Amino acid sequence: MNIKAIGTSIKNLVIASFRGELLMRLGCDKVFLQIVYTFMLFWVMIMLNILVENTLSKVERNNDILTELQIYHTEKMVQLASMGRITKTEELLDNKGSKVCLPKKPAFRIDSDE
Amino acid sequence: MSRTNDNDKEQESLLLRIVYALFTVMAFIMIGRIMYIQYCWRDSDPNLKYYRAKSSKEKLTPTRGAILAYDGRLLAISTPMYQVGIDCAVQKAEYAARDKDGKPLKFAIRDPKNPKKRIKVPGDEMERRWRERARELSAGLASIYGMNADYWYKTIINGRNEGKRYMKIGGGIDHETLQKVKELPLFREGANTGGLIIERMDTRQYPYGKLARRVIGYVKDNSRAEGGRNAIGLEGKFDYKLHGKEGYRWKRKTDARRIMNKDSTWAPAKDGSDIRTTLDIDMQDIADRALRRQLSEQPGIADGCVIVMDVKTGAIRTMVNLMRDSLSGRLDETYNVAISMTREPGSVFKTAILMSLLEDNKVKLSDKIPGNNGIIPGFGQDSHMKGISEISVLHGFEISSNYVFRKLAIDHYGNNPQKLLDNLYLYKLGEAYDFDLEGFREPYLPKPKTAGWSGTTLGSIAIGYNVEETPLHILTFYNAIANKGKMMKPYLVEDFEENGIVKEKRGPSILNGSICSRATADSLTKGLMKITEEGTAARRLGGAKLKVAGKTGTSKIAFEKDEKPNPRDPYQDRKGRRKYRGTFVGFFPAEQPKYSIICLIDSYPGNETFYGGTTPAMVVREVVDNIYAMDESYGQLLKSSGKMPDMSPEAPLTAKNGKVPNVKGLGLMDAIYAIENDGYRCSYSGVGHVVSQSPAAGSKLAEGGKVTIRLE
Numbered sequence: 001m002n003i004k005a006i007g008t009s010i011k012n013l014v015i016a017s018f019r020g021e022l023l024m025r026l027g028c029d030k031v032f033l034q035i036v037y038t039f040m041l042f043w044v045m046i047m048l049n050i051l052v053e054n055t056l057s058k059v060e061r062n063n064d065i066l067t068e069l070q071i072y073h074t075e076k077m078v079q080l081a082s083m084g085r086i087t088k089t090e091e092l093l094d095n096k097g098s099k100v101c102l103p104k105k106p107a108f109r110i111d112s113d114e
Numbered sequence: 115m116s117r118t119n120d121n122d123k124e125q126e127s128l129l130l131r132i133v134y135a136l137f138t139v140m141a142f143i144m145i146g147r148i149m150y151i152q153y154c155w156r157d158s159d160p161n162l163k164y165y166r167a168k169s170s171k172e173k174l175t176p177t178r179g180a181i182l183a184y185d186g187r188l189l190a191i192s193t194p195m196y197q198v199g200i201d202c203a204v205q206k207a208e209y210a211a212r213d214k215d216g217k218p219l220k221f222a223i224r225d226p227k228n229p230k231k232r233i234k235v236p237g238d239e240m241e242r243r244w245r246e247r248a249r250e251l252s253a254g255l256a257s258i259y260g261m262n263a264d265y266w267y268k269t270i271i272n273g274r275n276e277g278k279r280y281m282k283i284g285g286g287i288d289h290e291t292l293q294k295v296k297e298l299p300l301f302r303e304g305a306n307t308g309g310l311i312i313e314r315m316d317t318r319q320y321p322y323g324k325l326a327r328r329v330i331g332y333v334k335d336n337s338r339a340e341g342g343r344n345a346i347g348l349e350g351k352f353d354y355k356l357h358g359k360e361g362y363r364w365k366r367k368t369d370a371r372r373i374m375n376k377d378s379t380w381a382p383a384k385d386g387s388d389i390r391t392t393l394d395i396d397m398q399d400i401a402d403r404a405l406r407r408q409l410s411e412q413p414g415i416a417d418g419c420v421i422v423m424d425v426k427t428g429a430i431r432t433m434v435n436l437m438r439d440s441l442s443g444r445l446d447e448t449y450n451v452a453i454s455m456t457r458e459p460g461s462v463f464k465t466a467i468l469m470s471l472l473e474d475n476k477v478k479l480s481d482k483i484p485g486n487n488g489i490i491p492g493f494g495q496d497s498h499m500k501g502i503s504e505i506s507v508l509h510g511f512e513i514s515s516n517y518v519f520r521k522l523a524i525d526h527y528g529n530n531p532q533k534l535l536d537n538l539y540l541y542k543l544g545e546a547y548d549f550d551l552e553g554f555r556e557p558y559l560p561k562p563k564t565a566g567w568s569g570t571t572l573g574s575i576a577i578g579y580n581v582e583e584t585p586l587h588i589l590t591f592y593n594a595i596a597n598k599g600k601m602m603k604p605y606l607v608e609d610f611e612e613n614g615i616v617k618e619k620r621g622p623s624i625l626n627g628s629i630c631s632r633a634t635a636d637s638l639t640k641g642l643m644k645i646t647e648e649g650t651a652a653r654r655l656g657g658a659k660l661k662v663a664g665k666t667g668t669s670k671i672a673f674e675k676d677e678k679p680n681p682r683d684p685y686q687d688r689k690g691r692r693k694y695r696g697t698f699v700g701f702f703p704a705e706q707p708k709y710s711i712i713c714l715i716d717s718y719p720g721n722e723t724f725y726g727g728t729t730p731a732m733v734v735r736e737v738v739d740n741i742y743a744m745d746e747s748y749g750q751l752l753k754s755s756g757k758m759p760d761m762s763p764e765a766p767l768t769a770k771n772g773k774v775p776n777v778k779g780l781g782l783m784d785a786i787y788a789i790e791n792d793g794y795r796c797s798y799s800g801v802g803h804v805v806s807q808s809p810a811a812g813s814k815l816a817e818g819g820k821v822t823i824r825l826e
Contacts, residue, residue: 056374059373060371060372071193075288075289078191078319078321081188082323085323086396106748107746107749108749110752
């Protein structure tokens with residue numbers, strides 16, 4: 001194959017491409033179904049990728065919401081725990097003018113056999 | 115024709131060979147590449163970026179484990195705080211921009227009157243509107259952060275004029291406050307228009323404030339950077355358990371947001387373990403308050419501590435350490451007196467001497483010794499013994515006679531002091547065993563036939579001088595007496611947990627299975643009870659709600675060299691002032707001990723004497739009385755004196771009678787119960803108690819009908 005023949009081939013290739021006959025000339029019409037099938041595979045692959053990305057994006061969003069809720073829950077726990085301190089409770093009762101204070105005697109017990 | 119076919123075949127053959135050669139070369143390159151990556155590739159490869167997906171590595175930080183009280187209440191937990199800032203110059207340049215004709219650019223925004231419609235507004239007007247909303251924002255900031263609205267407005271507008279891209283607003287806020295901040299005018303428009311900047315900071319929260327600070331410890335956050343971690347308390351000692359393990363993952367950008375790149379390697383962060391401690395936070399609070407009150411009333415006291423221990427297990431329920439700031443006078447947990455401050459214990463040490471004497475069958479409590487007017491050659495006279503010709507060991511213990519204990523020690527161990535010291539080591543009064551906090555000091559016991567040993571050393575040891583002990587050592591010893599000779603190791607960590615599941619159990623352990631016989635423990639208990647009934651602690655603890663057995667101790671504290679002691683007496687300074695340590699240690703209820711307790715105080719140099727039978731005993735009294743009141747096991751047992759008739763509930767009303775029940779005045783739960791029990795459906799609004807209902811009570815309604823109630 002000389003350079004002239006290569007040049008002619010490239011020229012034919014370009015002309016055929018512009019005419020839209022390239023695939024026909026290469027005889028691809030024989031494997032048209034396979035080409036469609038390949039395209040379909042690519043399409044499915046791209047679709048799946050987009051769906052996976054959407055799902056992952058949703059996961060990230062939900063993770064953020066869960067973290068927010070967890071933080072809110074923890075903060076409430078801390079607030080409740082600090083309110084449960086004996087001296088704090090006494091102080092709050094005192095501020096409210098309550099006469100309730102720490103017990104002076106332990107609670108009565110009821111006989112568990114009955 | 116055949117020549118053409120041959121040429122074609124030759125050409126095809128050449129093409130195939132080239133393709134084949136190309137594939138072979140590619141295969142070799144790939145194999146070579148795989149080998150290189152497998153065996154030679156290093157993370158530092160400068161070409162790394164070309165092989166990896168365009169992702170960014172995200173560090174996954176673990177959540178620091180929580181510290182829990184013995185009953186599961188939170189003592190320390192990690193939660194983020196937020197620092198809010200504002201980009202004052204947000205959109206400023208855009209609003210100020212002009213087109214080629216010098217006219218302001220127009221911006222499409224939603225029409226405030228009709229949000230579905232978009233209108234175009236010139237930049238000047240946009241800037242005016244921004245500043246208007248900044249004024250509204252300032253009023254909101256004033257209500258959240260304090261200061262007044264004018265201050266905030268002026269600050270924001272000044273920042274905008276100066277083109278500041280970041281201005282900090284107030285201090286750190288919690289998540290709840292952050293939500294309020296996010297809803298403020300301007301800020302609710304987000305970062306691009308409102309300029310809201312939020313920084314998340316990991317912080318450690320202590321719901322009980324500084325209570326038990328020296329035990330729980332303190333860290334700023336979970337980072338191991340300098341300043342974020344402090345090696346005090348459980349936070350410091352068990353940082354390796356609490357911290358957890360960092361992880362990482364690769365994230366890549368998508369149209370929606372950054373998502374995890376599942377094609378890359380990743381390692382999840384492992385959260386730290388929770389620590390369940392033995393602390394009873396209510397008891398800690400009570401002891402803290404009792405000690406704080408006494409120390410507040412007596413400015414001559416420099417520091418004090420209270421420890422409460424569970425007799426059977428050695429679990430420390432309370433450890434209060436208060437130290438007075440010499441400048442401000444404020445009391446704070448700044449030093450762990452309980453485990454780190456060794457001092458001469460004074461008379462509380464006599465119990466150890468008595469145990470040794472009883473165990474070695476040297477004496478019995480009923481034995482009597484001559485009084486000798488309280489004089490032993492080489493020692494000062496014991497003023498308590500003046501005019502007493504004879505005294506029993508028990509009475510000597512009860513009045514805490516220095517003469518009695520010096521005499522007993524010299525008489526029985528004078529020839530072999532090592533025997534006494536061996537016993538003291540057996541009682542674990544001479545070693546620092548493993549403990550759950552850093553800084554547990556080793557006690558000091560002198561050794562016979564060494565430079566530190568003199569003719570008076572044995573007599574001094576007998577009354578708690580020339581030895582140095584931490585409060586925890588003394589308490590552990592008394593706890594063993596309460597536990598009939600079985601010495602439990604004091605501990606603070608019950609277990610390590612993950613999501614509420616115990617991963618590593620620690621719990622109680624024995625230091626010495628039997629430091630004394632049961633009979634000796636009983637004899638000592640008898641003697642200790644006598645002290646609180648008739649002896650040195652009778653006045654403060656005689657009437658305690660639970661019977662206490664214990665010993666008082668008052669010792670002088672030697673001055674350090676830098677404190678300029680009197681050259682002739684190390685127990686006083688050059689102005690003649692003294693420092694005292696007053697101690698009370700014991701257990702309660704005396705007959706069936708549940709807790710052992712020690713309270714001690716150290717004074718500043720002064721002329722006042724601080725006795726173990728006064729302030730420490732008063733603190734112990736308050737703690738004991740409160741524990742009694744809070745523990746229902748000490749409550750009176752109510753027994754039935756008659757037989758209650760069996761309940762025979764009435765058959766519930768049903769819709770069969772067809773009338774709507776009267777639920778006015780009931781709470782929501784009761785109202786729903788009554789309505790649904792009658793076969794109707796319930797619809798409600800409001801909170802509180804039922805104020806109206808429809809249909810009215812008593813009116814007829816078919817089964818399944820709806821009753822609407824309103825609560826206020």
